[in-house]
Amino acid sequence: MDLTPRPGTASTPGGAHPGPPPAHPAPYPVPPRYGFPETPAETTTRLRPVRPRRRGRTAAAATCVVLGLGLIGGAVTGTWLTGDSSAEPGTRSAYATGRTVWHTVPVDTLFPRTLKGIGAGPGATDRVWTRIAVAPDSGCAKGVDPLLLTTLRPVGCERMVRATYTDATRSSVTTVGMIFTEASEKGMRALATRFTDQRLGARKDLMPRTYAVEGTVAAAFRDGQRASWTVHVLTELPVVVFAVSGFADGRTVADPQPADVATAAGATTAVAQAGLGHEAGGLADRVERGLRGTVADLTEKPE
DSSP states (O other), X not given: OBOOOOTTOOOOGGGOOOOOOOSXXXXXXXXXXXXXXXXXXXXXXXXXXXXXXXXXXXXXXXXXXXXXXXXXXXXXXXXOTTSOTTSOHHHHHHHHHHTTHHHHSOHHHHSXXXXXXXXXXXXXXXXXXXXXXXXXXXXXXXXXXXHHHHHHGGGOOSEEEEEEEEETTSSEEEEEEEEEOOOOHHHHHHHXXXXXXXXXXXOGGGOBOOOOOTTSTTTTOOGGGOOEEEEEEOSSSSEEEEEEEEETTOOOOSSOEEHHHHTSTTOOSHHHHTTHHHHHHHHHHHHHHHHHHHHHHHHOOOO
């Protein structure tokens, strides 16, 4: 399933997949105060084509279904999609659902066009971020450095989705993303413990990569422009959330800092003074909150 949105479509209620594009798409509005519109292709998710079913296989498949029902009925009591039979029912459901939301909900749900960070800036000032563009869903090699990819290997990489935002002054740019893993709760907890114990989130050689967007303020946002970052391993969902920020003018940053260091009281580096730690940390936090809320809504049982 491909996160690459289909041009000319619009999100449908409840996270449903968009239908076919209209014959004559309406012009896409340019966000106020920003001279770069997103393309219509960055608005919704799109399913990948499903291979047509062959008649010869249909009868065989039906037979397998009948024979397998008894086995499934017994196995489901002990083995769940997450591979963690000891997890609580709510956690199992959240893991099964959370693993698929990258292609089952609209892009605007995962990465809202506008995100507000109340008290998320330096001195508890408010922040507003506007989405510049959404990257096509991909494997992890495009969005993380090789060493970080190796570090994440124990949990696997199901899919990665990313988007780049700019702040209200257009002086900073931030790429925020989510890596959907193949791990069970046990695997995610082991990875989170390793990140904490070894302080992997503070290592510069484990920084996420940027998503530069030609024709926008993020056109020059490359590896050398990375200024601050955060990587957060979730344990109640099979997801790793990350963000990396930099100056919008394309200046090179010789000494990038992890977000928790750049936001510490009394920090005086250029990265800290510019609030780039708050940009990375604040955006990652808002996207993570949105993901948690989306999964909670999808797993909520009717009364």
